[in-house]
Amino acid sequence: MRLVRNALWGAVLAALLSVGAVVLFQRVQTGDGLPLAARIGGPFDLVTHDGTRLRSESLKGTPFAVFFGFTYCPDVCPTTMLELSNILKRLGPDADRMRYFFVSVDTERDTPEHLKLYLSNFDARIMGLTGTAEEIAAVARSYRAIYQKVPTSEGFTYNHTATMYLMDRNGRLASTISYQESEETQLQKLKRLINGN
Amino acid sequence: MKRMIASSLVVAALAAGPAAAEDYKAGSLKIEAPWTRATPVGSKVAGGFMKIENTGKEADRLVGGSATVAGKFEVHEMAMIDNMMKMRELAGGLEIGPGKSVELKPGSFHVMFMDLKETLKEGDKVKGTLKFEKAGTVEVEYAVRAMGAQGGQMKKH
Numbered sequence: 001m002r003l004v005r006n007a008l009w010g011a012v013l014a015a016l017l018s019v020g021a022v023v024l025f026q027r028v029q030t031g032d033g034l035p036l037a038a039r040i041g042g043p044f045d046l047v048t049h050d051g052t053r054l055r056s057e058s059l060k061g062t063p064f065a066v067f068f069g070f071t072y073c074p075d076v077c078p079t080t081m082l083e084l085s086n087i088l089k090r091l092g093p094d095a096d097r098m099r100y101f102f103v104s105v106d107t108e109r110d111t112p113e114h115l116k117l118y119l120s121n122f123d124a125r126i127m128g129l130t131g132t133a134e135e136i137a138a139v140a141r142s143y144r145a146i147y148q149k150v151p152t153s154e155g156f157t158y159n160h161t162a163t164m165y166l167m168d169r170n171g172r173l174a175s176t177i178s179y180q181e182s183e184e185t186q187l188q189k190l191k192r193l194i195n196g197n
Numbered sequence: 198m199k200r201m202i203a204s205s206l207v208v209a210a211l212a213a214g215p216a217a218a219e220d221y222k223a224g225s226l227k228i229e230a231p232w233t234r235a236t237p238v239g240s241k242v243a244g245g246f247m248k249i250e251n252t253g254k255e256a257d258r259l260v261g262g263s264a265t266v267a268g269k270f271e272v273h274e275m276a277m278i279d280n281m282m283k284m285r286e287l288a289g290g291l292e293i294g295p296g297k298s299v300e301l302k303p304g305s306f307h308v309m310f311m312d313l314k315e316t317l318k319e320g321d322k323v324k325g326t327l328k329f330e331k332a333g334t335v336e337v338e339y340a341v342r343a344m345g346a347q348g349g350q351m352k353k354h
Binding site: 071072073074075076078079081082083114117118120121122146150152153154155157158159160161162163178179 | 242303304
């Protein structure tokens with residue numbers, strides 16, 4: 001009887017240890033201690049600001065950055081795009097070794113043409129992506145990004161995740177940039193991603 | 198000595214940054230240095246910022262206003278919560294308690310210019326009004342600062 005009990009405890013212990021090992025492995029894998037990392041991101045097929053379609057499979061081998069925003073956003077979006085543009089300038093030719101996407105969550109107002117006009121203010125390497133409401137909802141879900149339409153007396157605005165996702169050449173989350181992280185930190189994160197470590 | 202201090206204050210004020218925006222008075226309210234930001238071409242919205250001080254004995258509320266460049270105007274609050282940008286309209290206005298001052302600044306309370314009719318450029322001035330529940334309507338002018346400017350009185354980033 002005691003033998004059985006010991007064996008059971010042994011099994012429990014072994015199970016706990018293996019769970020711990022998996023968690024530890026995930027944390028080590030994702031660098032920034034983001035256990036969710038393995039589940040963030042996924043395939044997408046959206047319309048670019050030039051009106052063509054972009055499939056995520058075509059990005060294989062190229063790291064990329066994804067930001068969810070909208071052009072009627074007065075603060076976080078232009079600030080983020082401006083900061084990113086400044087960093088791309090500092091990166092120089094290395095900046096061409098990855099891609100940058102601004103995914104609009106405002107499928108009602110942000111047409112490809114309007115996205116193109118808006119993004120013409122920033123670094124030309126930043127590409128706007130849009131799609132149907134369902135397509136955008138699916139992409140946001142796969143990135144665990146949240147957005148909510150908020151009605152106001154004169155119109156509407158959006159709440160949205162302000163994180164920039166940095167995806168490696170295999171489309172897996174490598175790191176994230178939070179709103180207004182220092183320019184130096186952002187630069188280092190992009191360099192690390194471009195150089196593949 | 199006094200004059201020396203005064204002139205060094207002037208120098209400090211001049212050195213502090215771009216053209217000091219004006220202050221305005223409405224009843225017991227003092228509105229300091231309204232400013233807004235240059236907008237990207239194609240942008241239809243901009244935030245307006247300022248500090249409002251209430252030297253009176255009663256609370257007042259900023260309930261609305263206008264800007265010549267905007268079709269619509271609202272009073273908003275923004276907050277970053279867990280990396281999420283949250284925006285809401287202050288339907289009942291923004292209260293400025295007696296003896297208190299409230300700063301409208303990026304990432305917090307602001308007025309929202311909507312349906313912008315033109316792109317705002319750094320160095321421009323934007324005329325408008327602010328409407329208070331008790332102090333009434335006051336005309337103000339916003340200094341347009343650089344895109345991405347984060348504020349602080351007179352501070353330029």
